[in-house]
Amino acid sequence: MTIQWFPGHMTRARRQIEAKLKLIDVTIELLDARIPMSSRNPMVDDILKGKPRLVLLNKADLADPAITAEWVKFFTDRGLKTLAIDANTGTGVKEILPKCKELMSAKIETQIRKGINPRAIRGLIVGIPNVGKSTLINQLAGRKIANTGDKPGVTKGQQWIKFGTDMDLLDTPGILWPKFDDQNVGMKLAATGAIKEEILHLDDIAFHTIRYMSEYYGERLKERYGIEELPEDSENPNEVIEVMEAIGRKRGAIISGGRVDLEKTSLLFLRELRSGKLGRVSLEVPEEYL
Known part of the structure; x- marks a missing residue:
């Protein structure tokens, strides 16, 4: 069986992200802790164009903790700040803003030296469908702002979410990629719920x-x-x-x-x-x- 699911709104979402990228300070890449590489869109590096990035391994409560620790080291060793979190319960979520500030520390220090009051960090959150982006946003906000669901494709458009005075976060729809070169990737995405069951x-x-x-x-x-x-x-x-x-x-x-x-x-x-x-x-x- 060949697995593929790339509805039209995903193409639109990519164009929208690229159009807003010039406004963004930090990007947050949300991955599924059970399948970090299979849930990592290979187009993201090209889309984000070198913007500072924080990698979040979500649904860590469902993943093997020893293997998740190995994945955190794997990404950290490759120069990416990485956290394992559970957006449902809030585990690890409080560490996100400090990590984003670390990524922006040089720019913030420069602004302070120039007598400029640093503005709120503008972040962009990206990830595949059903990886937990909306749940994370609601957890950060402390209230329901974004729609959530246990199936892919709930978020259809972009929205800015304000978190106090420290951060403005742009939510985006989940984006897969047009073709899975390795069908094992498609199988793992399907097993964890990232692809609509109706086509499987x-x-x-x-x-x-x-x-x-x-x-x-x-x-x-x-x-x-x-x-x-x-x-x-x-x-x-x-x-x-x-x-x-x-x-x-x-x-x-x-x-x-x-x-x-x-x-x-x-x-x-x-x-x-x-x-x-x-x-x-x-x-x-x-x-x-x-």
């Missing part, structure tokens, strides 16, 4: 994810679904299907003839994965990108 074959997404979890988080599958045997060879599709069928039987996804409804099973599994019911899971590690 969920059984393919679940199969890909269960195969990964069988290898790296097998005990989670055993505990959650009462599975006794995991695949000896995760590359053997028949063995992975057996795990999917065991999950389906555990969840009562049975159709006529006692067969397992793999589509329903896949939906149930992905919902449990995304909600954290399978524990804190990361679907990629920095070593893959060294």
Whole structure:
């Protein structure tokens, strides 16, 4: 299955970002802590044109904490200020403004030396669909300003949000890119909810994810679904299907003839994965990108 989702408003969003960039002091790149590189739009470096950047690994509450720590080091070692946060609960959010001020410290000091009262920092927040931009904005504001949802494509336009006297933040719609050169990236984006389910074959997404979890988080599958045997060879599709069928039987996804409804099973599994019911899971590690 080839995964692709690039609706027209994403092209418009890119043009709008580029038009506003001259007004921006700091950019905030929001990534999914479970899949930091797969959720990183490869067009962003070109779009942001070298603006100072803070990288936020959101949904860290759903990701493997040890692997998230490795990702923070990975990005920090590459010269990017990086924080792991959870926009839903506010964990790490209070550190965002101080980090933005650090990025602007030289400019702020120059303004003070010249007797200029530093104005509010103007920030731009970018990220893929459903990565939590609107939730983060509401958390920063302490009230509901931006619409949120558990599906991609909620934010359709740009809006300026004012946070006291220290920062003005420009929210933007989530932007994917026109083509996934590596379909594994598309699979991980689909598994974590960044692509509309209506265009997907969920059984393919679940199969890909269960195969990964069988290898790296097998005990989670055993505990959650009462599975006794995991695949000896995760590359053997028949063995992975057996795990999917065991999950389906555990969840009562049975159709006529006692067969397992793999589509329903896949939906149930992905919902449990995304909600954290399978524990804190990361679907990629920095070593893959060294």
